[in-house]
Amino acid sequence: MRIAETREALGDALKEVPREKREFVPTMGALHEGHMSLVRAAGDGAAKRGGAVVVSIFVNPTQFNDPNDLKNYPRTPQHDLSLLEAGGVDVVFMPPVEEIYPETAGAEQAREWDFGTLDKVMEGATRPGHFRGVAQVVSRLFELVMPARAYFGQKDFQQVAIIREMMRLAREEGLPWAGVEIVECPTVREEDGLAMSSRNTLLTPAHRAAAPDIHRALRLGALKAGELSPRELERYVRAEVERSGVLKMIYFDRMGPQACIAVQAGNVRLIDNMRYDN
Numbered sequence: 001m002r003i004a005e006t007r008e009a010l011g012d013a014l015k016e017v018p019r020e021k022r023e024f025v026p027t028m029g030a031l032h033e034g035h036m037s038l039v040r041a042a043g044d045g046a047a048k049r050g051g052a053v054v055v056s057i058f059v060n061p062t063q064f065n066d067p068n069d070l071k072n073y074p075r076t077p078q079h080d081l082s083l084l085e086a087g088g089v090d091v092v093f094m095p096p097v098e099e100i101y102p103e104t105a106g107a108e109q110a111r112e113w114d115f116g117t118l119d120k121v122m123e124g125a126t127r128p129g130h131f132r133g134v135a136q137v138v139s140r141l142f143e144l145v146m147p148a149r150a151y152f153g154q155k156d157f158q159q160v161a162i163i164r165e166m167m168r169l170a171r172e173e174g175l176p177w178a179g180v181e182i183v184e185c186p187t188v189r190e191e192d193g194l195a196m197s198s199r200n201t202l203l204t205p206a207h208r209a210a211a212p213d214i215h216r217a218l219r220l221g222a223l224k225a226g227e228l229s230p231r232e233l234e235r236y237v238r239a240e241v242e243r244s245g246v247l248k249m250i251y252f253d254r255m256g257p258q259a260c261i262a263v264q265a266g267n268v269r270l271i272d273n274m275r276y277d278n
Contacts, residue, residue, distance in 0.1 A: 001085045003092045006099055007144055013091045014054070014145070021051025024147035024180075026138060029057040030074035030198035031083050034188040038151040039087045041185050045149055052090035054145055058100060063133030072267070074198050093145065100140055111139065113166055122253050122260055123158050123271070131162045138163055139170070142177040150180050155187040155195045157258050157273040187272075189215065195272045207265040210244035214263050217241045218274040221252075221259060226278035230254070237261070 004010040014022065023042035027035050042053045057080055064070035077094070084092055112132070118124070119131040142150065152160050163182055170178035188196045193215035203211060217240035224236055234252045241249045241263055250262040250269070260273040 001089055001092060003094060005094050010093050010144060017052045019146050020148045021049050022145065022147040023051055023053050024145050024150045025055045026141050026150065027055060027057055028059045029080050030076050031080045032196050032198065034153055034196035036083060036087055037188050038153060038185050039089060041183065042151050043088055054091045054093060054147065055084055055089050056093040056141055058095055060133060060137040061097060062136050063130050065127050065129050074201050100137065113169055115162060115165055118165055119162060122251055126250055134159055134162060135166045139166065142180050146177055147180055149183050151183045151185055153185055153187060155272065157260055158255065160184055197270060199268050199270060202268045204266055206246050210246045211265055211270060213241055213244060213247060214261060214270060214272050218259060218261060218272060222274060222276050225276045
């Protein structure tokens with residue numbers, strides 16, 4: 001496994017790998033089984049095509065609207081590298097901030113994407129600028145890695161929707177990385193139903209014990225979706241989430257058939273989603 005910390009080192013590591021054989025998993029580190037499920041999916045693609053798996057580890061400052069959230073985001077680089085090596089990853093890109101956002105960066109750094117209302121609801125409404133930062137870093141990583149396929153988890157449902165829209169806009173502009181295929185992979189959960197997240201490690205024992213109520217509330221909401229109005233359903237899900245007295249629901253909303261939720265668990269923000277048929 002090769003570790004690249006600069007754009008030049010990344011280019012050198014990938015020079016023998018044709019673009020159509022590059023499978024890419026962008027992460028912010030603090031890896032868990034959810035990330036590794038993406039790595040395995042990328043590995044299957046690489047095995048089928050005789051290609052290589054590239055994983056990036058970069059805590060992107062531009063997608064944090066809360067400086068404390070950025071400061072406290074878990075970082076476990078040695079643990080991450082051990083997992084990735086055991087997972088058969090070929091190249092790990094671990095750049096410092098200046099490699100992603102150099103002072104001399106051109107239009108790619110400055111580009112502003114118009115997502116319409118997509119980035120103004122749910123996470124976008126409660127975390128101003130978050131998706132602008134997500135699009136900024138993902139487009140930059142695509143520009144540097146130039147993968148054929150990139151793998152994302154469905155837990156971040158709105159983020160995947162943003163990235164798909166970004167790719168549509170990139171194709172309209174004819175950008176060189178616009179052909180990246182977005183591969184969406186299922187959410188991986190703990191045995192008690194909590195969606196796996198790097199932030200779970202920051203939960204207090206009391207909040208961790210209550211956190212499965214998020215997924216339980218989503219499942220109960222799915223059973224009630226056909227008989228309750230949207231406002232009634234929101235109140236019902238909120239009551240189920242907050243029944244322990246230690247969780248606070250931030251929002252519950254629908255994006256098409258997908259029901260999306262954000263919950264404050266002490267100092268930790270957790271998100272989840274589930275498809276509703278009604």
